[in-house]
Amino acid sequence: MPAPASNRSRARSADFGQWYLDVVRDAELASYSPVRGCIVVRPYGFALWEHVRDALDRRIKETGHENIYLPLLVPESLLETEAKHVEGFSPQVAWVTHGGADELAERLAIRPTSEAMVGAVYRDLIQSYRDLPVLVNQWANVVRWELRTRPFLRTAEFLWQEGHTFHASAAEAREEAERMLGVYREIWQDWLAIPTITGRKSEAEKFPGADVTLTGEALMGDRRALQMGTSHDLGSNFARAFDIRFLDRDNERRHPFGTSWGFSWRTIGAVIMVHGDERGLVLPPRIAPIHVVVVPIWRTVEERAAVEAAIAPVEAALRAQAVFGDQRIRVRVDRRDDVTPGYKFNDWELRGVPIRLEVGPRDVAAGTIVVAERLPATDGTGAKESVSVDHLPADVAARLERIQTRLLERSITFQRANTHRVSGWDELVDVNAAQGGFLVTGWCGSAACERDVQATTGATLRVLPFEGELEELEPPTACARCGAPASETAVFARAY
RNA sequence: CGGGGCGUGGCGCAGCUUGGUAGCGCACCUGCUUUGGGAGCAGGGGGUCGCCGGUUCAAAUCCGGCCGCCCCGACCA
Numbered sequence: 001m002p003a004p005a006s007n008r009s010r011a012r013s014a015d016f017g018q019w020y021l022d023v024v025r026d027a028e029l030a031s032y033s034p035v036r037g038c039i040v041v042r043p044y045g046f047a048l049w050e051h052v053r054d055a056l057d058r059r060i061k062e063t064g065h066e067n068i069y070l071p072l073l074v075p076e077s078l079l080e081t082e083a084k085h086v087e088g089f090s091p092q093v094a095w096v097t098h099g100g101a102d103e104l105a106e107r108l109a110i111r112p113t114s115e116a117m118v119g120a121v122y123r124d125l126i127q128s129y130r131d132l133p134v135l136v137n138q139w140a141n142v143v144r145w146e147l148r149t150r151p152f153l154r155t156a157e158f159l160w161q162e163g164h165t166f167h168a169s170a171a172e173a174r175e176e177a178e179r180m181l182g183v184y185r186e187i188w189q190d191w192l193a194i195p196t197i198t199g200r201k202s203e204a205e206k207f208p209g210a211d212v213t214l215t216g217e218a219l220m221g222d223r224r225a226l227q228m229g230t231s232h233d234l235g236s237n238f239a240r241a242f243d244i245r246f247l248d249r250d251n252e253r254r255h256p257f258g259t260s261w262g263f264s265w266r267t268i269g270a271v272i273m274v275h276g277d278e279r280g281l282v283l284p285p286r287i288a289p290i291h292v293v294v295v296p297i298w299r300t301v302e303e304r305a306a307v308e309a310a311i312a313p314v315e316a317a318l319r320a321q322a323v324f325g326d327q328r329i330r331v332r333v334d335r336r337d338d339v340t341p342g343y344k345f346n347d348w349e350l351r352g353v354p355i356r357l358e359v360g361p362r363d364v365a366a367g368t369i370v371v372a373e374r375l376p377a378t379d380g381t382g383a384k385e386s387v388s389v390d391h392l393p394a395d396v397a398a399r400l401e402r403i404q405t406r407l408l409e410r411s412i413t414f415q416r417a418n419t420h421r422v423s424g425w426d427e428l429v430d431v432n433a434a435q436g437g438f439l440v441t442g443w444c445g446s447a448a449c450e451r452d453v454q455a456t457t458g459a460t461l462r463v464l465p466f467e468g469e470l471e472e473l474e475p476p477t478a479c480a481r482c483g484a485p486a487s488e489t490a491v492f493a494r495a496y
Numbered sequence: 497c498g499g500g501g502c503g504u505g506g507c508g509c510a511g512c513u514u515g516g517u518a519g520c521g522c523a524c525c526u527g528c529u530u531u532g533g534g535a536g537c538a539g540g541g542g543g544u545c546g547c548c549g550g551u552u553c554a555a556a557u558c559c560g561g562c563c564g565c566c567c568c569g570a571c572c573a
């Protein structure tokens with residue numbers, strides 16, 4: 001069967017970067033727009049984001065937070081209030097300078113994030129210890145004037161969630177930052193089927209204005225790392241800068257302690273790069289816009305009628321079937337009559353639909369349906385099977401849950417296989433050049449050594465992992481750069 | 497921000513070196529045959545060649561300027 005000349009994805013193994021762009025385009029997740037650095041998220045891509053978003057939104061609410069909405073435009077004087085914050089973000093801020101024809105007296109920043117706005121707003125809303133804790137979140141777009149575009153991973157405008165909280169004590173704020181990183185970790189692992197190494201960022205890598213930045217780092221299919229989301233303990237930095245105070249039980253005025261945490265549509269890029277294969281997208285069932293696609297097969301109008309009649313009750317039964325607790329199976333019957341079944345098989349595989357059902361005259365006669373699973377090509381599984389119509393819904397639900405599990409197992413295996421303990425400078429340089437992946441080593445804590453590693457290898461200090469994150473690896477006891485006793489275990493990697 | 501590339505029907509591209517009726521694949525429309533792994537044949541519709549200026553009898557093609565986007569590197573979710 002001859003393939004069309006265009007619209008074929010590049011080989012993943014040959015050119016990972018181009019493969020990524022091809023998958024985004026061919027699976028109809030997103031396209032470029034007339035605006036530099038800004039993408040159009042198409043319905044299939046947005047549905048994917050919505051499933052991730054809804055799962056996270058539920059957990060954010062379950063952990064006691066409420067959603068709000070803050071202004072898009074931030075007066076320059078506000079943005080400048082916290083010194084380190086403005087220093088960190090100023091190179092990336094887009095400015096509104098005119099209203100109509102008139103130049104504004106004060107420029108307005110298009111929010112790169114909302115800490116400054118939160119500070120200004122909650123300065124007035126927080127008066128008493130009874131007003132604490134403040135636990136709010138917003139789903140919003142932000143703009144950071146990026147000089148390089150990669151759909152989902154790096155765009156000038158992107159969608160995310162930013163949580164903001166204030167607490168009466170430093171310990172409570174730290175707990176909150178840790179709690180929300182834990183919530184993120186659940187989503188990454190249980191929904192996106194992506195394992196992460198969680199921990200702290202170094203001073204050089206942390207959020208401008210934060211005391212501590214917590215992060216989750218994942219490994220993409222090309223062995224480069226991706227920061228999946230961050231959670232910041234802001235201490236009382238923003239409260240002091242914005243003069244936020246509360247009157248405590250003892251009648252003393254005190255600054256509250258803040259956190260902020262963000263999770264963006266970049267995670268969609270991670271799903272593509274972690275699970276995708278030579279045939280295109282592979283989606284974890286929990287977030288797949290379509291769980292099951294049904295492809296009818298027929299030649300004559302009589303056959304078509306018989307096949308349609310056989311599909312109707314199957315479709316209804318599948319839609320009624322529970323999966324993953326409270327979800328229902330999401331079914332699409334592909335009734336297009338301008339393309340052949342073969343075309344549809346390839347089309348839905350490219351788009352990562354976990355399960356395909358084929359129903360033709362032979363199946364109708366036998367009371368069966370052909371089931372094919374969309375698993376990574378290397379699994380060697382996914383051959384077609386004939387299944388009786390009777391227990392199809394339960395069978396499909398079980399398969400979806402098994403696929404979800406298998407994808408996670410597979411990505412954990414990949415991460416383990418590409419996490420290397422390196423104990424000295426030569427080994428660090430060699431392993432990074434030869435294999436890439438996560439490089440676990442000792443670090444003396446000095447910024448100079450951190451800089452040297454980056455300058456020489458291109459790998460950055462991704463994370464200082466929490467206790468137990470690398471349980472099977474005994475960390476080196478000396479700094480890989482200078483040989484001094486290590487005060488930290490560090491994970492270096494070339495990153496996106 | 498440095499380096500490179502590209503702007504030609506909806507999409508992907510060729511044509512430009514050497515100026516002379518704008519072409520190919522996909523998509524689209526009509527008909528017939530097809531349909532269990534990216535269908536075939538026949539006919540058909542659609543483009544002031546990114547913009548401005550210059551050279552020329554004549555510019556997609558040569559010259560100058562501008563704009564835009566993409567890719568590769570330094571910074572960032």
